[in-house]
Amino acid sequence: MQILILNGPNLNRLGRREPGIYGSQTMEESLNELRQKCPQVEITYYQSNSEGALIDRIQQAEDEGVAGIVLNAGAYTHTSVALLDAIRSVKTPVVEVHLSNIQAREDFRHTSLITAACKGIIAGFGMTSYRLAVEALLADQ
Numbered sequence: 063m064q065i066l067i068l069n070g071p072n073l074n075r076l077g078r079r080e081p082g083i084y085g086s087q088t089m090e091e092s093l094n095e096l097r098q099k100c101p102q103v104e105i106t107y108y109q110s111n112s113e114g115a116l117i118d119r120i121q122q123a124e125d126e127g128v129a130g131i132v133l134n135a136g137a138y139t140h141t142s143v144a145l146l147d148a149i150r151s152v153k154t155p156v157v158e159v160h161l162s163n164i165q166a167r168e169d170f171r172h173t174s175l176i177t178a179a180c181k182g183i184i185a186g187f188g189m190t191s192y193r194l195a196v197e198a199l200l201a202d203q
Contacts, residue, residue: 063102063129063203065196067093069109070116070136076161092189100196113138117148124152130181130199131156132192139164139174149179155202157195160185 069089077088089109097105106128108119116135123131133156138145149156158177163186177183182198184191 063200064104064106064127065130065132065199066119066123066128067105067107067132067134067192067196068116068119068123069107069134070113070138071111073134073136074109074111087189092192095189096193096196099193100200103196103200105196113142113144117144120145120148120152120154120156124154128154129203130154130196132159132195132199133157133176133180134159134161134192135176139176142175146176146179149176155181155199157181157198158183158185159191159195161188161191162186 073089077086089107093105093107110116110119116138120131131154135142135145135158139158139160156179158174158180164174174183181202184194184198187194
């Protein structure tokens with residue numbers, strides 16, 4: 063079983079970017095831990111600061127037969143109808159993830175344009191949010 067973790071803009075800076083909000087762990091460290099905790103899953107990872115590249119990767123994941131996508135769309139969560147449409151265009155289940163509790167942050171972060179197309183949302187648990195999303199996808203198989 064293959065699960066894609068897909069990160070959007072500025073998430074390539076995890077571990078260095080606003081550690082008070084996003085923590086000090088890098089994505090590579092988190093992926094290593096996740097792969098150890100879920101050895102039965104082939105976890106692939108992709109990050110892009112480009113909206114179009116994220117859309118392409120969502121579509122490609124379905125073509126590859128990926129079982130599920132864990133998507134942290136970053137700021138595109140609040141702005142991208144194109145990502146919403148991309149998620150709706152595939153049959154692959156998508157779990158929306160946020161490291162911080164977006165409801166406890168600035169007002170503009172309270173609205174997610176992609177939630178309506180996602181299987182579920184996990185927010186506020188730091189890097190553990192990725193593991194919870196993978197576990198949710200596994201439980202749904």
